[in-house]
Amino acid sequence: MSISDALHRLTSDQGLPSADRLPRWLSPVPRWLENLGLRLVPAIIIINVLGTLFGFWYYGFHPIPQTDPLITWQFASEPVIMWPFVPDSPLATLFIALAFFTWWRGKTNEYLAALAFFGCWKLGLWTPYVLTVFADAFLSVTWTPLYLFLFISHLGMVIEAFVLHRIADFPIRAVGVALIWYGFNDIVDYLIPIVGDPHHTAIPVADTTTVGNSTALHLAAAGAITLTFIATFFALSTRIYKIKARS
Template sequence: MPVAVFEPGRTPLAARPSPVRFVAPASPRYMRPGSLLTFMSSLPSWLYRPRTSLPDPEGLPRYVAPLPTWLEDLGLRLVWPVVLANVLGTLFGFWYYVPQLSVEPTALWVFVPDSPMATLFVACSLALWASGRGREWVHALGFYGCLVLGLWTPFVLLVFRAGFSYLPLPMYAFLFCSHLAMAVEAFVIHRYAEFRVRAVAVAFAWYLANLLLDYFVPVLGTPHHTFVPAESVGYAVGSFLGQPLLSGPIAHPTGAHLLAAAGAVTTTLLATFLALATRVAKLRVRVGAGAGAAD
């Protein structure tokens, strides 16, 4: 049997302290994804809805439901924070439109601030669904608004980017990204909306009227679409909450006007196609499921 020999001045191995292990504190910086999900699941149900309260995904084709299911679920589980974000966006949007509203006829103000109206529509849509009081025509308006303005605004920001150079970069980036987020938001609505033809017809009628008044049939004065920098306006005569109040009509040079109109027509047609295609896809999935159950 070997004999252990210890040298003087050295601590035996068995008596040596074990190495100290550092345990990271339970803070968001070190929180693992699983821990984050656990934390979110511990939130009140009104703030983070349980998964069992969500409508099941129907397996729609990707061209009408392009988002991954986990992202759809996240948006629906956080429905009330998302509603609040849209309400705040609506308030910001109305403030942003103050300069243009100051030179537009009061009777047409409801057709001028397109993006704030879109976020208001989707906030109402989500709130109605979360409250168990769905209104199909409101859901359709929310879908149209988010998709049309969520794509048209980034298009205009890119096409007229030189004219938007007066905006600070953070504001330009915020406008661009927040409107793209609206387009993403539109593709969550199919989880709880049916997109019935009559509801789509209501939304189409609203945005068709908006399109005609904005670009093609000015009822009072000049067309009323969202001002782009390529169009000249009157001089500033005052301010409201930091936004200038203007005097004089907005000019609509042909080139800029046609580019903005082309974007609006394209996005409106796209929203109409996708809304009706979603309805058809839902019916096909349900008919197929019924046939499978019968077999």
């Protein structure tokens, strides 16, 4: 088999879920790239699991190095009861790893797919947003290659999110669960922490730091809440267009 034949097989849609006719703004990833991702889904799952493990380490779960406390950094500063709402990006990559895994095993879980879409869209853009808004502060405490890795890898999560329409239909009940989870996350992260201080991902400036006519907390919150609203709109729009395409 020639290289061109192999590439054609990897990027063709033969044997893969058909792609509903969605507008480009709901399906911006080239079809060949969607197909390639679905063909290589075991590797995509592994990459996301590794990203999840790194993410938990980044937030402060440190089984290695053994010279570190097991719980350090942001986890150490948060009440244990609020830990589920702290590692936002690692949970998003875990959701999408599980969503792709269930599809690969023969049955899509719509709830996991919706949670994965919301999470990878939202955190995939929110992280580059705060890395840009607070670039000077981040670069003063973050190794430049790590800064670039965080920026680029999170944008990759957005690409993954826009492949999920191939394996999921985004029923209203699943979108509702995702909205409740990420909406509540926004509440405890920025508005009403319930226990302790706001639980958003730590940024290297104080929440009360003035940035322009706003504060660091308000800027971070504006990005997160806006992206949650847009995720809801995108998911429900995908649902509507899928129904129209099949009617």
